[in-house]
Amino acid sequence: MKLIHEESPQGGTYTPGELASKLHVTDAEARAAVARLTSLGMLRPADERDAYTSAAAGVTTARLVGSMHHSLQEAEKRIAEATLAMAALDQVSALAADVEGGDFLMVNHRDVNALLDAAAARCTSNLMTVQPGGPRTPEVLAQAHPRDTAMVDRGVRMRMLYPHSARRSSATAAIAECMTQAGAEVRTLTILCPRLIIFDRRIAFIPADDGLSALRIRHPSIVDFLAETFEAAWRLAKPFASNRDTGDGNAIASDIHRTLTRLFTEEDKDSAIARRLGISERSVRSHVAKLMARLGARNRTHLGYLLALEERHPLGEPASTDLGVES
Template sequence: MGMTRGEDRLTGDLAVALYRQMRQPGTHTLALAAIELGLTPEETRLAEKHLQRLGLVTAAELDPDATIHVSPEVAIVRALTTGRHELDLYRDRIAGMHEHLEQIVAQYLPLGVGARHELEVEVMTDLRRVAAYLDSATDLTRTELVSMHPGPAPSPHLLVEGQERNRQLAERGLRLRTLYQRRVAVLPYMAEHLRGLHSLGYDIRVAHVVPLRMLIFDGRRAVIPIDPDNGRAGAIMIDGEVFVRSLLSVFDFCWQNAESHDTIPLDAEDQAPTQQELVILRMLAAGLKDEKIARTLGVSLRTISRTISDLMQRSGAESRFQAGIRAVKLGWID
């Protein structure tokens, strides 16, 4: 059985106290710190597990049975490195899926399509034909339209042009589920646009990573890009319930692991960091000290300290370590 929210908070507090004690002169090991704090074996076990999950403790090189602390800066760098590696693997899998689709469509689809599972696939490189197909598929939709949008964000004038179509879809009583990448959703004009969709009845969620742009109509028609990194390359149109069902499973997986749009503070776009602040956050995450950051950017140490303090306040962090974690959670940095 998992811990309750209160128990989890208590474990987090114990972990902070244990970690702080480990950093005291003359303590060093987790076991000694636990004794000095008077923790029970069970409290020690839970706190150690919490610190291990955050990458803040490790086995000592000279004594594998002893557990020592890892600096917050090193833990951040390791976490970011692991995250980037996992994201690269995810992108590689998506690229591999596109290669497999192209090979299957070109070489095997003509051999395997039967009357029971009709499937039509068309590759369109003419963007006007793509737009016409999207209009037609939208008009034919009767129950549900789902979509994923990783970015870049559409221009404001395109959003204005689509407002009437969005309203018409909502009035038709369709189930409308839309998933946006968080860093797109918090842009000022996008945040306003999404609030408008939400007021019409759209179900909107946000995620830090959205693998590709995709639209699925009634669970039987789908549109995906030819090249996920170049939307102007065209699109692949897929019409066939059996095949599209697999793509819908991909969407549902991303949907279940996303957050409701309501969880984004209304002023999130106003709190988003500037380009220079993003650079500072990445340097902090890489373990650079204030002095090094100031020299690199050619600004005063006082300016850097003030900027970091402001970023901590806007992200709701109580320490530099938490600022890095919160920056990732808010989608400010990868």
């Protein structure tokens, strides 16, 4: 084939028979070689019947390599698409199986609600949930409401813990009242642990490091520990609606006042205090300003000193504290 290409200079025309005679090969061998060179673009049919002429070497190479490069790109594209499809299938398979094996599962934030829905559907007796961070948005509350009411309707005992600051949220108050009427129990506490959901003391969900994803826990000892932590907080918490019925509102405000005052001496930043209490930084700054005015503090450092003195020699506390938490 190499000899035939060399004997077919650009611009000249040859028939397979002429090439066979010149190169001393059989006619069948010449025709096979010509057919192969034509398929590679190195020869092309001439105007004369059964005659061929050579294509320019540079053009032939560019056309051949370009075609192969295009095919390689298409193959790489198909490989990438297949890889993505298999990754998606693996993820779906893991979710579908709800991964019965394994005590721990890191759940991507896009899949958290799907696993919560699956665990809620299997819940038969008890749900414990801690929702820190202040009032939840109406959108989040609306998303969880059908799942929660379905469990209560099945006879699941549902207990929900919120921070005291959630009492100032009209959306949270409406959901709490609705869930209480349905049979759930809702209480509030000054400071809560991070978000926690426990189904039947069997499966627990806690936040992951990124704050969006979640860690699902099945390990019996760890789930029991988390459940006991919830029980301890539950015993200290106050029923959500009781402040309107039994006068607990002043006690709750006083509780928040004491805790915020203590946190001021422990935390350097208002943002850390706000996060632990589930209130806004503006509310923290407002409270600090009131404390400075009440104690006659010249600055925050002086206020810390006066608060430390007051802790050792109490001077009395206000009957109520306005948190200024927006609804």
